[in-house]
Amino acid sequence: MRIANQNGITIEEDGKKVILDPSRQVENGVVTHGHLDHLVKDAFMTPPTLDVLEIRKGEKRGEELLYGFPQDIGGFEVTLYPAGHVFGSAMVKVEDVLYTGDFNPQGGRTCKRAVPYDCEILIIESTYGKTQYRLPSKEHVTTDLLAWIEQQLDEGPVALGAYQFGKAQEVIALLNEIGEEPYVSSSIADICAVYNSYDIGLEYNRWEDDPLEDNYTAVLPSNELRRPVGEKMRRIRKDGGSSTYLSGWCSIYPFYNSMDIDAQFPLSDHAGFDELLEFVEGCDPEKVYTVHGSAKEFAEEVEEQLGIEAEKLE
């Protein structure tokens, strides 16, 4: 079997071939989720990812593949499993090879968590692959975040900056739990509509549907909060509001200079360092390939801490 990081994760054996997260349109491609650096037309993907493709790329072109249903792709038996990263995100099992794609073993309000599967070869993303990239538990972060929001709402509106697909909808689901129906930008609302077509039941208002009430919440794309701030963020400041940014990187870097924020919370849709190691252990593979982020560093940690052969996939 030949595995290479070439136009995506290419797996080949005896004339069989599949390309996972292809970098361009290819034959027998599998797209793991709807983030823009992964979306390619005419590939296999889950139905929600296909709907997100339509919204973000203007065309619904691809093959639907449901979680847990094996499918012959390029001669291989391929099965998708929940990845816990964003709604519709998938890990891909190609016979005895498991590719995590972007994943989170904690899952979220809007996506099932990723669980480890026995495999011979594990290809794992290593965004947070350095020892210092440890993330607090989601439960801990969301408790702190909701307490902060409720406190700030006594003073005025609250803006939450988050990536517009995945994180934003998680935050909306959280706000709904405390009885808040946030105002959201149209880019976020369009993707919420996909979630709700699968009965996720997100409750929100479109920002354009003014009038804003007193002490409202707003979920906005992160660039609205980046200095110089966008028009919506200016309005929130004018109304005496506060703001926060939500990203796993908040546990490592301060964003107070680059963004107009009063607080930041490390809410991540990726596995942190400890979860990455734990996941590898759970899959009990003979060989590990690492991709993305701190791939070289994480491969070294896997060899050192778990004694499993590992290398960055080239």
Ligand SMILES: [Zn+2]
């Ligand atoms: Zn992603």
